Amino acid sequence: MDRATVVMITHNRVREVLRTLREMTRQPDGAPIILVDNGSGDGTADTVARRYPEVELIRSERNLGAVARNLAVRRVRTRYVAFCDDDTTWQPGSLARAADLLDAHPGLGAVTGRCLVEPGLAEDPLTPELRHSPVPRPAWLPGPALLGVLAGLSMFRVTAFRAVGGFSPRLWLGGEEELLSLDLAARGWWMCWAEDVVIHHAPSKQRDSRHRRTLGIRNTLWTLWLRRPLRSAARRTRAVLAGAPADRATCSAVLAALRGLPWVLRERRVVPRRVEEGLVLLEDAQRRSTARRYVD
Template identity: 25%
Template sequence: MTPKVDAVVVSYNVRDLLVECLASLVVAQAAGEIARIVVIDNGSSDGSADAARRAGPNIQVVEAENHGYGAGANAGIARSDAEYVLVLNPDTVIPAGSIATLTAWLDAHPSHAVVGPRLRRPDGSIQSSRRRFPRPWTPIFESSIIEEWWPRNPVATSYHLSDRSDDVVQDVDWIVGAAMLVRRAAFEQAGGFDESFRMYAEEVEWCWRFQRHGWRVGFVPTTEIVHHEGASAAQDLPRRLAEFNASRVQLTGRLYDRHWESVVRVAILLDYVIRLSRESAKWLLGNRRQLRMERMRFYAAALRRGVRRG
């Protein structure tokens, strides 16, 4: 009999959080909410793979080279034959019954390729996890110096769906990839994650591709999952910033054209220059010089790296 749901966790150097995630999945497995648990360890050096093996008797651990999150997720999905696959970040905790609720929702909505829950941080605050697709100019106004100066600018607020309540079930353009329950039939039709997106934006492109094949994306806030948010990404921040912006440039080219890709690339580099200049001016004025020096080094490193992957 084909299993209903398998879980795939892609992890990198977050051993303690991974163990907490797996503990919640083992409970779900014992309750019959999931069949397999597959962990793809992307070359961790902190003992994550061994810790995952000790987390439960029915956990399949695959030690892989780090070719990015999407590649790891695809490798995990390839080891599943379930009707649905729950793709998870390792810094999530899954409350009892959550997977069953999402599964029942996807059963009742056969036109949907993927459904995502509401995400909460450990302190109980909501992490925004639903979005519209970015417009070509979105990276100029969102996660940028402009958004810092003008937080409620209409481009950023539209992108974040600020005009809609997140208390109601709804179709969205895409959901944050921390927790995605994916229908195998949709995966087989549209393909897996695009592995050229090593980190960031891979779930945006995936949801975009699902919709190009006629599928829909759902957001179900009645199910909530805890997300520690960005634990793996906290390592080597200049590199992560470069990866984030490189993915935004790549996504712009994928969804639109090379002209807009070039515009976004220049805008991001200008953003780095403005931030570096601001911190340099504050350093010259004697304003918290140690902090300013740290930030100057950070933005200088980001500027040297440019909008490319390292």
């Protein structure tokens, strides 16, 4: 495929990344792949270089988190970039389908696919929120309008991604897509969900779920205060903390969020009213969502 490049990041998951590359390099779509090894200590980079010489490999000396994707996108020469985690695989035909949607709709900045969780291939618990998104959409939009995407399930228009600066270095990893999505929407780009763009997720056991939860809560709080009006930010902060366990991880997240307050105040840019109205419409589903519970 000459329309899209697949970008993948990994850290100390050599087994998972080899499995994913095996599947992605067999795709009939034939998209080029750029892999960023985030300072792995398990030989990931050398193993990938030996087994998959056709994959463009970037070796980072340290773990850059989601910002490693920005590094890869600098090398992308195609119109679109599809992000793929080291434990997700785009299914045959899905890369082409997402690119077709972006080709057909110049105002579309990103397409997010349907996630099926292995081994049983049940839909990811977040799927109902995406399928039934209440955000108003223009007649031309080919699917439910989104104000938040999941990076490993999404294809982006490269010009749109670059225009908003990609992923924030401050957020690092864990809910890092929220800020990017709001900045895309603020610039007038639409994002949608596509039922027939399918990605499988085989959740890796090589993860520190408690640390990821801490980062997720911190990043959610930062994003709220960076982009939402004060009243909305306060309301959603109460909801987020009410749904989080009263434990050390949550306490660490709140303290980290408070330490970043000077940066948040410097960088605060409230989204346009139309975007905020869409975010308010999403709040009821977010309150009821079991997929948004901050538990390990």
